Amino acid sequence: MHNEFLMGNEAMALGALAAGVNVAAGYPGTPSTEILETIAARNPGNVSVEWSVNEKAGMEVAAGAAISGARALVTMKQVGLNVASDPLMSLEYIGVKGGMVIVVADDPGPISSQTEQDTRTFGMYSKIPVFDPSSVRESYEMIQEAFAFSEEHGTPVLFRPTTRVDHGYESICVKDPEEYEKHVPDGFKKDSSKWVIFPRLSRKNHALIEQRNVRLSSVLSEYPRNQAEPASGRYQGCRRGIATNGISFSYIQDVCGKEHPAILRVATPFPFPEQKALEFLDGLDEVLCVEELDPVIERALIFLCGKYGRNVKIRGKLTGDVPSAGENSVDLVKNVLASYLGENIPERPEDPECPPLPVRPPVLCAGCPHRASFYAVKIAMKGKKTLFAGDIGCYTLGNAAPLDMTDTCLCMGAGINMAQGVTRVEPDTAAFAFVGDSTFFASGITGVINGFYNQDNMTLVVLDNSTTAMTGHQPHPGTGRTIMGDVVEKVSMEEVLRGIGLKEVVTLDPLDLETCIPEIQRVSGLPGIKAILFRSPCIVKYRPKSGRSRVDEDQCIGCRKCIRELGCPALIFDGGKASIDSTQCTGCTLCEQVCPVHAISGGGRNE
């Protein structure tokens, strides 16, 4: 054993390695990405690990491994589970042989997601047990327990951290590689009565799953992480209790300290540990549920009170005592507890003297090739009736002023078919669907086939920066690299598109406006689906060493066109002239091409 300062996601990865995981797969997505990256970085050499093309593929790889007796891990963010839900719903009916842990990172807030969905609710819906860690240290230990539990009961399990656990860091004690469990898969044994899903098997197994989950509720009541802590200190005899989970439990521990009312901490929200909860409810008149996302514990306790005839008032989100949306915080927990327990805490009003704070929404980086792509299309289509369908990735930031080039964004790959739908209603619209390279492979290709087959008119724009940038630069099928760094054959987007049948597939350097603008006008005017691939590497990953642009102060007329039209964070207006922050500039030359009086020069691309 040794001490390490680990991110929650790193701790989960090391926990999986300590449990002897054999196969790991996943698709990047904040806040889950670092789990698989850590498995790859700390791979003792015998773990098969892959970035899958999307979450459904990852889930299926893990399922195949687990029915072959391997310990399998698959990781994703909460919306990724929507993509992987088809295999998962069926897998529960089949079951697994080796332990299979599905880590799904939820994102209360949301901080970097489309939805505030709750994977605990998904567990209930899919009938799959859910583990819910409260801290970095606990996530390390709990994921090992989750593997053992999965194997013992023959079911995949969901492991559901939230952002503050995923991206929290803690100094914790972890095993050395020599101490890792060795798990040897016994291989796939043919048995079509077991591994082939058919209505007859589903009916039989459905009944067994329902019986098993009743039994698991009792088993999990004995699981030590489901805790019913009696009231302590000045709260002894208090008939008000608190039920909580996850990071909110940690906040409550910090807020209350050693003296607290009775606390129920639910570590396995499904199957709900009924006996443990009944033990907690004994002697209480009221319970406040403090949890994020859905009122899962609150509903379970209301249900229990009905089922067992307990007269305890259950409060929380459904009674308006706790906000129904958004992330909890230490202060929110402090406030809801104080008002529940009738205690006074010092008020901390906003200071009216505080000057207005800078507004900093995230922006495309200085030198980002997406800025050039959006700008080129914007100029090329000026004055025309257009639709700019966006998608999921860094380029969603193209929605911000001054570019304002994203009219829709729904989910991974949706922009292509949404553009189709809009043109059915408004056939005179020049529709563009912007999609990133990783998103194209994840779920864009089927959309293109749909549009081609159904004879729609639109321009597909692939923003190819040769990486999955938003989540921290993971490789994908177009990069020719795997997560372990192996060099493999690249999947060519041009060939995929031509293979589908697209006649016009044009590849352009977005940082060359003069070439791009007329080409965009020509291509978008053609009938049917046609594709423009803007190819230029992510500037964070491939940052040129020299050649920053400079403004010639004598030539600059202070018109602000560069700043007003591009919104590049390296461009500053200072003393009536534009200037360039050399620590941010990458020398992309876009501002040089936009300046009406050629006052900017020196960008590396010209050298």
Next chain:
Amino acid sequence: MSENIVFCGVGGQGTVLASKLVAAAAMKEKRHVMTAETIGMAQRGGSVFSHMKIGEAASPLIGRGEADLIIGFEPGETVRQLPFLKQGGAVVTSIRPVQPVSAMIGLAEYDADAMIEYLKKKVRHLVLIDADESLRELSNPKVLNMVLLGAAVSTGKLSVAVEDIEQALHEKLSEKLWPVNERALRYAMNRR
């Protein structure tokens, strides 16, 4: 009870490395450390913060009025985090503003001088770091985080030894970067 520190700035300024070094230094004294960082979309030029607790704690997040020390890389971001400062807590901040795109294209105003005036009025234990001057003297634009850390140690509110930070720095950075970072770390300390 834990010692609570807030690091804050704008994405890309180096707040995360600073908090990692302090954490590593505290761990050398066998102390329990937790942090919470901003990761993901918000990093792209957005406001970022890192909360740190050294000592016994269950969660890394700090409540309002609980921070012993704020280490700010940008004056507006320091003001944003000021509600977290404990009465009697200290603030170390760079005074060099990072102008947001929203201000440059005229969507929102940002008056950095007003931030510094406000800090002077509200915080008794305030250390202002002139980033331009210090980085010119150190002739390296990338060591602001070390200058701020050195100044933070000097406040007496950061109970880690500067030698431990240096050792952590040796473990995390390549050898050719040691001298400039060490000089930056000692820069604010030597000026008192």
